[in-house]
Amino acid sequence: MKIRKAIITAAGKNQRALPLQMLVDRDGVPKSALTILAEEITGAGIEEIAVIISPGTEKSYMASAGPYAREMQFIVQPKPLGYGHAIHCAAEFTGNEGFLLMMGDHLHISQTGKSCAQQLIETARSGNCAVSAVQATHERMLPYYGCVGGHRVPGHERLYEVEAVIEKPTPTEAEQKLVVPGLRAGRYLCFFGLHVLTPAIMKILGRHLAAPPVAGNTGLSSALAELLLSERYLAHELEGSRHDIGQRYGLLNAQLALALIGKDRDEVLTQLIELLAQSKA
Amino acid sequence: MSRLLPLITSSDVAVRDQSLDAVCAHLSAADLLAEAAALDAFRRASDNLYARVRALLFLHAIHRFHLPVRLATHTTTAAIPFSGYENLLQRRFEEAIDVFLTSQQTAGPSDAISSALAAAYHRLAFQTLADQVRRSVRSVRGNQWMFRMGHPADHPLRIRPELLERDSASGTYPILRERTPVRMDLTHCGWSDIFFLGMDYPEGAKVLNVSIDLAVYGGDAAPRPPVEASFRVIDEPVLRLTSVDLGCTAEISSLNEVFDFAKDYLGLLKAAVIASGLVPPGIEGSGQSLGDLLAEVVGPGRGIELVSNVNNIPKGSRLAVSTNLLAALISACMRATNQARSLTGGLAESERRIVLARALLGEWLGGSGGGWQDSGGVWPGIKLIEGALAMEGDPEFGISRGRLMPSHRLLDVNEVPVAARKRLQDSLVLVHGGMAQNVGPILEMVTEKYLLRCDKEWQARQQTHGILQRILEALKTGDIQALGAATSENFQQPIQTIIPWASNLYTETLITKVRAEFGADFWGFWMLGGMAGGGMGFIFAPQRMHEGRRRLLEIMTETKRTLECALPFAMAPVVYDFSINERGTWSDLLVGAEALMPAGYYSLSIPPLLRLPRNQLAAHHLTELNHFAVACRSHPHLSGAVEALFDSILPGGPVESANEESLALLLDEFGFDPETHEQIRADLKVGRLGLAQNRLPANAVIEDVLAGDLFDATQPASLPASLHQIGLNALCAGEVAVVTLAAGAGSRWTQGAGVVKALHPFCKLGGRHRSFIETHLAKSRQLNRLVGTPLPHVFTTSYFSHAATERFLADHGNYGYQGPLLLSVGKSIGLRLIPTVRDLRFAWEEMPQQMLDVQQQKVRDSLRSALLQWAQTHGEAGDYTANLAAQCLHPVGHWYEIPNLLRNGTLAKLLEQRPQLQHLVMHNIDTVGMTVDPALLGQHIASGAGLTFEVITRRLEDRGGGLARVDGRLRLVEGLAMPREQDEFNLSYYNSNTCWIHIDQLLATFKLSRADLNDLEKVNRAIRKVAARMPTYITLKEVKKRWGRGQEDVFPVCQFEKLWVDMSSHSGLDTRYIAVPRARGQQLKDQAQLDGWLRDGSAAHLESLCEWT
Structure with a gap:
């Protein structure tokens, strides 16, 4: 499967400004979250990026895209009609091709030489099917994520x-429905905010959006549940971590995670220890 | 090579299904001991749950039924090691078994040790099964996560947003109302819905289960779902629970209170809150805050209100009302927290199954238990519920053959057409007969018989499968007459073959009367649930159904009136209107003006608000008051609510004062001694009397009897013929009379229900139910025929039993007894007292207690702390008057029964009729194997004794004292008087309380002569003098207080007693002892004993002694 295109969703109500937040990357260079995402995407061989934004934010996104503005096009979601609708806004952009889907408020930090996006795209290519990145997550977090159930692909520990x-x-x-053999009790495979999807998903989303609204039928998960009935669909437990910068202290966490794998690790660690020593209980 | 092991391990079904009894019948004592050793080794090594359980029950049966018969030919007395008994009480069954086996090895096999081993194996078997069911309940997918959650921050559930949307006009939150039908069971296939059976024999586990709406005939307008649960968000960070039907409400603000099940009547609601995952079981004891947990689920500052309501359906209906209410509550909580896809309407099949799993969990948490079909009301219409084989992937796979949860197959209108459903409704009359029932022992008996493959019972079980097919077929074709024939056959044949105690005299009388009145138009009887007498069905030809319904109420009421002194009734009989509910559990979201709780709720919630000054009412209180004020003016749902509210606020009273009057009358009539009463109260308060003070001094030396201390009559055949002749001569000469102690209420027999035990039709003998009185007379009748002189028979009575016994004997023409028959009316009575906290603590903390299973123990501890609170707040040693008059009084112990004969003129009358009378034989009403045996009488006469007590060799269950040497002196010691618990375990003999009395020697002890019997004052003085020398024991008895619709509370109350056994230490009387066979001396104290008593041949032995009319 050829994957040349990527979608970044950034039109959510509480999400709009997040990709514009500045962080210091692993090389010690200040960049917006959007730029860091674009770096990861293009590093994985993606040629075109569509960013789904809310009306009136195009200029600030353009300004934050840095050197990647050329590869990006900004698609406006006119009304906040849900995540599925936001993705579907890029249906024309993806056309009949598979694509990488990322969330604008999530940063992914790989623990291997390959970025998370790259790991996922390779899996999709070799499997020739849709793949979602997942992470084993404690059940207390279930109210926040989409979740998959299934079984391990023989011979592939993380697939x-x-x-x-x-x-x-x-x-x-x-x-009852999502227990995965081999995972620790009370842990489930929750979405990582990163998917490689086939064109069929746009058709399903389109159909769902055209139908009268049914509770729970306007998101990506319901479309994926339908997709797996007609296509092979894999989940990949990536070697990396996910950071939701929209959560409380999410940005701080993401920054620390970036710094601790980067060239300024010692400096940041020293500062942290000093902070610890100075802070009162 | 063991002959029994293949019955467990063979792969051949024919071998495995062989009856244990049949194989054991050919084995000697030595063979049985060898088999027992092999079985014990096998069960220790086996990793298969059901193989272990079967081996344990085989071992129980060998030691309970087979070895004792073989060991009976030689008397062996052996002590049961106290340490083993302690282990049993602590539920350390394995250790208990080891102790008993060691004792068996060193002292040799004996009846006593076998009784201990039988008990230990039995309890271990059921504990193993119960543990497995509980493990399965926890491991059901969908339940597991709740046991992992230990912190509010980990709570994964959130309230549905719809429930947080206030109505803009009224300001109220919406109410989620779940209404659920109950279930009736057309055939339980031999109690095959017991979990243990379903999990071992899924092929045999089948029931036809119908969801129904109910109305009380003559009361309600039309049938409706009998149970409902209401859920809403509230503006306080508490859990507010209300049971409208039980009139109880509480605001819970700590997690510990949620897990305190028996503190109030809200245990079921608490179990639902926990089992639904709102407050998951894993958080118990975590020390976390309920407020924090609610903040996670509902939002900061908010809480949850849960209300339950049962529409006029009494407890014990056998329609699984409480399980379906639990299911309704769980369902509402699950919907509210997104655990069901739809907030309103019905549930999907997978959701119903999870509600079932949660209801099982809730029942376990609440320390109760039901069958696996009981949540059937959650499903719509008619369904076939069947056991399911455990498959790979099921938590039960590899452990049990069947799954914990059965499968439900709905029978749609193609299978059971609408017309057939209507025909069923047009013919069936559903009733509650009013009897209080304890089904628990029956379920254990069923399980045991199944696992032992007892021959007749196993055949009967197979028969039930055929009957189910016939019922199913009849339903499909709408042939209700055939259905009635099949349910009748089910009840008359397999059900009673498996468990004879499923029927009773009340039920059979009803059936007989209905059949006599309706003839061929009475199509059949049908037992609902575990046993008859409560929920029952009568099937009539449709043209006479309405008449049947009307007449049944009259027939039941009139039959209850004649039997209520003999059988435990919890309430007046009820007839229902019913209709099949085709929706199953159903939920509605009530919004705005419609957001109303059940009408009765407001009588509980509004008065506390009205008592508060307006400035102390929070905004949400005002909203609630305004909402109610508007609704009760305009909403039909609340018509009559204002009157009900007034009733709840204004004081009532005529009922209480009527009770006080009748109590005063009874006290006056039956010789209440206020002086003694006040003295006892004062002694109790200062601690001169009490449970601890019952005991002999701690330095008393209690030893077992020596050889020669008693006469051994355990082998009747070896007694000298001369003794028999002496006795026979005395009988022929009319020198003997029988005194049967028949004044008691049989507290253990009916768990404090307050029936006359003597009149209780306890067993079918000679083809029909017989009471204890009738049985004793039948034995005397046989003897009369033998000796030619009718034996005078005296039954002692009390305030409680006299009128009923007199009426019963009159109604039954003295059961055709030809000899003199007298009632000796009690002339002493006591008034029960509220116990002291000291005595309650002594009973519950100092005395050996049977520990319960973990969850049940928790519930018991919680209940006990509530009862301690009750004793404290109601005044320790205060008069117990908050019950029916008869339940507040107590007989003052059987010591008084013989003096009563002197006091009330019965002995004088007897002597007048029979001046030659020399001896009395006194015995308990429940010593059913006792007869006026000529040889034993001969021994009593020949020995010249004033008193001769009969004793039997002790078994584990024989608690309550025994024959001992106390500081070297031979006497009977009451269990209450034992200085140390373990002393009793060194005694070989147990007192049967059968006592032969030489009349003149006894009178001499009272310093009276026969002539003095007409001088009542002298007699009273003499009795008072001897009574003063008899010890007074303080005891705690459980009494039931009935209220509401079939609800019962059990209270421990304090009373005093003087006991006849203490005459054995009276210095002026020559007292002797005889050891008699167990079949003669054993007493029937508990209904759960009956099955073993029937199976071990005791019942057959009794039949051989009786001559029925």
């Missing part, structure tokens, strides 16, 4: 054949 997708399941439902 799963997906059999069910449920958006924000209760632990009751998760235990």
Whole structure:
């Protein structure tokens, strides 16, 4: 499967300014979150990027895109009609091609030489199918994420054949439908904010959006649940970590994680220890 | 090579299904001991749960039924090691078994040790099964996460946003109302819905389960779902729980209170809150805050209100009301927290199954237990519920053959057409007979018999499968007459073959009367649930159904009136209107003006608000008051609510004062001694009397009897013929009379229900139910025929039993007894007292206690702390008057029964009729194997004794004292008087309380002569003098207080007693002892004993002694 295009969603109500936040990257260079994402995407061989934004934010995004502004096009989601709708706004952009989907408020930090996006794209190419990045997550976080159930692909420690997708399941439902053999009790494979999807997903989303609204049927998860009925669909537990910069202290966490794998690690560690020593309990 | 092991391990079903009894019948004592050793080794090594359990029950059966018969030919007395008993009480069954086996090895096999081993194996078997069910309940997918969650920050559930949207006009939150039908069971296939059976024999576990709406005939307008749960968000960070039907409400602000099940009547609601995951079980004891948890789930500053309501359906209906209410509550909580896809309407199949799993969990948490079909009301219409084989991936796979949860197959209108459903409704009359029932022992008996493959019972179980098919077929074709024939056959044959105690005299009388009145138009009887007498069905030809419904209420009421002194009734009989509910559990979201709780709720919630000054009412209180004020003017749902509210605020009273009057009358009539009463109260308060003070001094030396201390009559065949002749001569000469102690309420027999035990039709003998009185008369009748002189028979009575016994004997023409038959009316009575906290603590903390299973123990501890609170707040040693008059009084111990004969003129009358009378034989009403045995009488006469007590060799269950040498002196010691618990375990003999009395020697002890019996004052003085020398024991008895619709509370109350056994230490009387066979001396104290009593041949032995009319 050829993957040349990527979508970054950044039109969510509480998400709009997040990609514009500045961080210091692993090389000690200040950059916007959007730039860091674009670096990861282009580093994985993606040629074109579409950023889904809310009306009136195009200029500030353009300014934050830095050297990647050329590869980017900004698509406005006219009304906040949900995550599925936001993705579908890029249906024309992706056309009949597979694409990488990222969230503008999530940064991914790889623990290997390959970026998270690259790991995922390679899996999609070799499997020739849709793949979602997942992370084993404690059940207390279930109210916040989409979640998949399935079984390990024989011979692949981190790869799963997906059999069910449920958006924000209760632990009751998760235990019944999403238990994955081999995971620790009370842990489920939750979305990592990173997917490689086939063109079929746009058709499904389109169909869902055209139909009368049904509870739980306007997001990506319900479309993925339908996708797996007709196509192979994998989940990849990436070697990396996910940082939601929209959460409380999320930006700080992401910054620390970046710094601790970068060239300024010693300096940041020293500062942290000094802070610890000075702080009163 | 063991002959029994293949019954467990063979892969051949024919071998595995062989009856244990049949194989054991050919084995000698030595063979059985060898088999027992092999089984014990096997069960220790086996890793298969059901193989272990079967081996344990085999071992129980060998030691309970087979070895004792073989060991009976030689008397062996052996002490049961106290340490083993202690282990049993602590539920350390394995250690207990080891102690008993060691004792068996060193002292040789004995009846006593076998009784201890039988008990230990039995309890271990059921503990193993219960543990497995509980493990399965926890491991059901969807339940597991709740046991992992230990901190509010980890709580993964969130309230649905719809429930947080206030109505803009009224300011109220919406109410989620779940309404659920109950279930009736057309055939339980031999109690096959017991979890243990379903999990071992899924092929045999089948029930036809119908969801129904109910209305009380003559009361309610139309059938509706009988149970409902209401859920809403509130503006306080608490959990507010209300049970409208039980009239109880509480605001809970700490997690510990949520897990305190028996503190109030809200245990079921608490279990639902926990089992639904709102307050997951894993958080118990975590020390976290309920407010924090609610903040995670509902939002900061908010809480949850949960209200339960049962529409006029009494407890014990056998329609699984409480399980379906639990399911309704769980369902509402699950919907509210997104655990069901739809907030309103019905549930999806997968959701119903999780509600079932949660209801099982809730029942376990609450320390109760039901069958696996009980949540059937959650499903719609008619369904076939069947056991399911455990498959790979199921938590039960590899552990049990079947899954914990059965599968439900809905029978749609193609299978059971609408017309057939209507025909069923047009013919069936559902009733609650009113009897209080304890089904628990029955379920254990069923499980045991199944695992032992007892021959007849196993055949009967197979028969039930055929009957189920016939019922199913009849339903499909709408042939209700055939259905009635099948349910009748089910009840008359397999059900009673498996468990004879499923029926009772009340039920059979009803059936007989209905059949007599309706003839061929009475199509059949049908037992609902575990046993008959409560929920039952009568099937009529449709043209006479309405008449049947009307007449049944009259027939039940009139039959109850004649039997209520003999059988435990919890309430007046009820007839229901019913209709099949085709929706199952159903939920609605009530918004704005419609957001109303059940009408009865407001009588509980509004008065506390009205008592507050307006400036202390929070905004949400005012909202609630305004909402109610508007609704009760305009909403039909609340018509009559204002009157009900007034009733709840204004004081009532006529009922209480009527009770006080009847209590005063009874006290006056039956010889209440206020002086003694006040003295006892004062002694209790200062600690001169009490449970601890019952005991002999700690330095008393209690030793077992020596050889020669008693006459051994345990082998009747070896007794000298001369003794038999002496006795026979005395009988022929009319020198003997029987005194049966029949004044008691049989507290253990009916758990404090307050029936006359003597009149209780305890067993089918000679083809029909017989009471204890009738049985004793039947034995005397046989003897009369033998000796030719009718034996005078005296039954002692009390305030409580006299009128009923008199009426019963009159109604039954003295059961055709030809000899003199007298009632000796009690002339002493006591008034029960509220116990002291000291005595309650002594009973619960100092005395050996049977520890319960973990969860049940928690519930018991919680209940006990509530009862301690009750004793404190109601005044320790205060008069107990808050119950029916008869439940507030107590007989003052059987010591008084013989003096009563002197006091009330019965002995004088007897002597007048039979001046030659020399001896009395006194015995307990429940010593059913006792007869006026000529040889034993001969021994009593020949020995010249004033008193001869009969004793039996002790078994584990024989607690309550025994024959001992106390500081070297031979006497009977009451269990209450034992200085140390373990002393009793060194005694070989247990007192049967059968006592032969030489009349003149006894009178001499009272310093009376026969002539003095007409001088009542002298008699009273003499009795008072001897009574003063008899010890007074303080005891705690459990009494039931009935309220509401079939609800019962059990209170421990304090009373005093003087006991006849203490006459054995009276210095002026020559007292002797005889050891008699167990079949003669054993007492029936508990209904759970009956099955073993029937199976071990005791019942057959009794039949051989009786001559029925």
